[in-house]
Amino acid sequence: MSLRKQLQGTGVALITPFTADLKVDFDALGKVIDFLIDGGVEYLVTLGTTGETPTLDKQEKLDIAHYTTGKIAGRVPLVVGIGGNNTAEILKDLEKYPLDKAIAVLSASPSYNKPSQEGIFQHYKAIAEASPKPVLLYNVPGRTGRNMSAATTLRLAQEVPNIAGMKEASGDFAQCMEILRDMPEDFLLVSGDDAIAMPLIACGMTGVISVAANAFPRQFSDMIRLSLKADFAGAKKLNDTLMEAYDLMFVENNPSGVKAFMAEMGLIKNEVRLPVVPLSDAVHDKVKRYLSKK
Template identity: 45%
Template sequence: MQKFIGTGVALITPFKEDLSVDFDALVQLVNFNIENGTDYLVINGTTAESATITKEEKQEIINVIIKTNNKRLPLVLGVGGNNTALVIEELQTRDFTGIDGILSVAPYYSKPTQEGFYQHFKAIAQATDLPIILYNVPGRTAKNMEPATTIRLANDFANVVAVKEAGNNQQQYYTLLKDKPADFLIISGDDDMALGVALAGGSGVISVIGQAFPKEFSTMINHGLQGNNIEGYAIHYKMMDIIDYIFEENNPAGIKTVLEELGICKKDVRLPLVHTSAELQSKIAKFVANFK
């Protein structure tokens, strides 16, 4: 699955001040990433505020991104949830023309056992021929999908091709890298650990900050994939502060503040999320103004 190696970005959903979707800003964001080194785009992930996007908005967002992308980069669509039957229904009824793979989050809130994780993703894998990227993010789902479960799924289903691992757990990354099948991809979901994961044998990142600084972040990841630790860490150290800032209060309010400072979109988010605080906005604005 070469198309999912390198830097993917979890696109935000830009809103206007009235909180309707800002499709002009979305087009600008997509083109900005395509033109500056991003390797693939992820649509309707958590960073897109998928929990507060309607079905109608989701379809229009997909249509606009597919049209704007015009087959230039691979596209991954977020299709997941904690109702297995509804996830399967979407897989069996949605038109996936123009979509290269799906990102499916571990069931949130329900806190299944490891066998529950396995059976959930088994059902999903059997419901589609699309490549599946598993998404483990225990900070949001309240339960960790352990490496043994991920590797079991990787071994049992040919279309389970990767995991976006976002547990911010270095040892878990190492276990996955040690035990994975040869062609299975370990993708970092932690911006602050992405370079180290790439240097250790990972396949890249699905990033939040990458969509604001695609040229720098993708260059850093490419250094990691090539084993150039000195060059990679030179960029990592330049970006450490902004990575901390965007997750200081909540995601995606932080990254939207960065994108507003860059003139790409407004910082507006939908409730229950709120704007970043004045103090954090000030720190972000100062970083963006001085970033070279």
């Protein structure tokens, strides 16, 4: 079965909870995983950017990968994030990480280096050839500083056998439409933007890898399922109630926004690692007001 069929609906880019002394809070992480699965999401993504991977050391990443694999395996599909801007190091990580129970590897396009489109192609080609699992591309130019063009995405999808799909977070509808028009039939294309997931599904995407669903798994995944059934009137009603939350989650920083929601809900402590800081008091007060109306 292709990943396009296995990973339809809502995937969640898991946050990494921290204790008050900023160690990884595995008890809270377990609670979050149960909350999300009980909330009806279709699959989980560990060690994505929302998990604050830039400030996790190598051992912490491995520990989280082992923990999430053990906690999630057999319940919902698991995607493991393995990315970076050093291709050679990623190839080493592919050998170290516990991937036997994962369904795919998600790898963000390199940040800071700003490679050419050919450099991006060769980077992913090397990863796909080394990976024991299918690879999902991740285009997020707002973070990486370089957009992966539709032409590069399609070239990877068509020429590299182990490239199985993509999380597209460029926000460029024309680019998304070009990929949807020309991609292989079994290629998985999902939104990386919560706020525009519904219209992108209307264009032909088959789901989303979400930040907001960390806090609102039931409401968000119900909205996505209605969208996939082309019940956009019903999906819009749910999405309308979440639009303010999307804004609050991203107005200052991700994941400080979603962590503020989850802390207020009693799921985690409101802790992030520098250079990320918690939401300002003014925005956090808006989070409280929003939740008081739910």
